[in-house]
Amino acid sequence: xxxxxxxxxxxxxxxxxxxxxxxxxxxxxxxxxxxxxxxxxxxxxxxxxxxxxxxxxxxxxxxxxxxxxxxxxxxxxxxxxxxxxxxxxxxxxxxxxxxxxxxxxxxxxxxxxxxxxxxxxxxxxxxxxxxxxxxxxxxxxxxxxxxxxxxxxxxxxxxxxxxxxxxxxxxxxxxxxxxxxxxxxxxxxxxxxxxxxxxxxxxxxxxxx
Ligand SMILES: [Zn+2]
Numbered sequence: 001x002x003x004x005x006x007x008x009x010x011x012x013x014x015x016x017x018x019x020x021x022x023x024x025x026x027x028x029x030x031x032x033x034x035x036x037x038x039x040x041x042x043x044x045x046x047x048x049x050x051x052x053x054x055x056x057x058x059x060x061x062x063x064x065x066x067x068x069x070x071x072x073x074x075x076x077x078x079x080x081x082x083x084x085x086x087x088x089x090x091x092x093x094x095x096x097x098x099x100x101x102x103x104x105x106x107x108x109x110x111x112x113x114x115x116x117x118x119x120x121x122x123x124x125x126x127x128x129x130x131x132x133x134x135x136x137x138x139x140x141x142x143x144x145x146x147x148x149x150x151x152x153x154x155x156x157x158x159x160x161x162x163x164x165x166x167x168x169x170x171x172x173x174x175x176x177x178x179x180x181x182x183x184x185x186x187x188x189x190x191x192x193x194x195x196x197x198x199x200x201x202x203x204x205x206x207x208x209x
Contacts, residue, residue, distance in 0.1 A: 019133055020152060026061040027150065033111040033137055034062055038072050040109055040141050041148050046082065049073045055146040103142045103174040107181040107207070108188075111137040112155060138162060140170055143181075149174070159187040163196060179203040 005016045014021045014028055021028035029037055041055045049070050056069065073079055112135070134152030141148045151165050180202055182188045188204070197204055 018152070023061050025059075026057065027059060029060045029062045029150070031062075033150075034065075034068060035072065036109070036111040037137075037139065037148060037150065038069060040107065040111075040139050041146050042073065042076065044107075044143065045146060046076065046078050047146065048079075051146070055148065058147045059149055102144050102147075104178045105143040105181075106177045106179070107141045107143060109139045109141075109183060110153075110155070110185070111139050111150065138165055140166075142174070159190050159193045162187060163193070176200060177202060179205055181205045181207050183207050 005011055005014075005021075007016055007019070009016055014023055016022075037056060037060060038052065042052045047055075049066075052073060053066060053069050056065070062068075134154055136153055136155045137150040138153045138157075139148060139150045149170060151169050153161070153165060157165075178201075180197065182204070184206060187193060194204060
C-alpha cells in the first residue's frame with residue numbers, strides 16, 4: 001500500500017478508488033482521522049473494546065485497528081473511572097433506557113486529516129490527495145446503535161454542500177432523523193441551516209462545548 005497505487009488497482013486486499021483506499025465496502029481511514037472516528041463512536045456510550053470495534057467496523061477499517069481501539073479505550077478517563085468503581089462497589093442493576101429506533105437520534109462531526117500525518121512519509125498511503133478533492137470526512141453517528149457513516153468532503157464545503165451530502169448520501173439510505181446533535185460550527189449556526197432543518201421537523205441540539 002503506498003501513495004503511488006494507481007486508481008482502481010488492488011494491493012494487499014486494498015483497492016484504490018477516488019483517491020481513497022477500500023477493503024471491500026469498508027473505508028480504510030486515513031491516519032489523521034482514526035482517533036476522531038473512535039471518539040465519535042465511543043465518547044457517549046463508553047462501550048468496551050469489542051463493541052466499539054464492531055461499531056467502527058460497520059463502515060471502516062485500517063491496519064492495526066484492534067490495537068488502536070484497545071489502546072484508546074484504555075486511555076479513556078471515563079472508562080477507567082467506571083472500571084475502578086465497578087471493582088470497588090457491588091454492581092447495582094441500573095434501569096437501561098429503552099432501545100429506540102435506529103437513525104432517529106444522530107450526531108454530526110468533521111474529521112480532518114492532520115497536516116503532521118500528511119507529511120509523514122510512512123502515512124502517505126493514507127493521505128487524501130488532490131487540492132480540489134476531499135480533505136476531510138463528514139461523520140454521521142447513530143446514537144442508538146453507534147453505527148457511524150463517514151463521507152469524504154472538503155473542509156471548505158458550505159452548509160448547502162453538507163445538506164446535499166445528508167440528503168443524497170445519508171438520508172436516502174438511513175432515513176431522516178428526529179434530532180441532530182452537532183458542534184458549534186458556524187455552518188450549523190447559520191439561519192439557512194436552522195430554517196432548513198426546522199422546515200423538515202428536525203430538532204437541532206448543540207453538543208457541549
Ligand atoms: Zn470510554
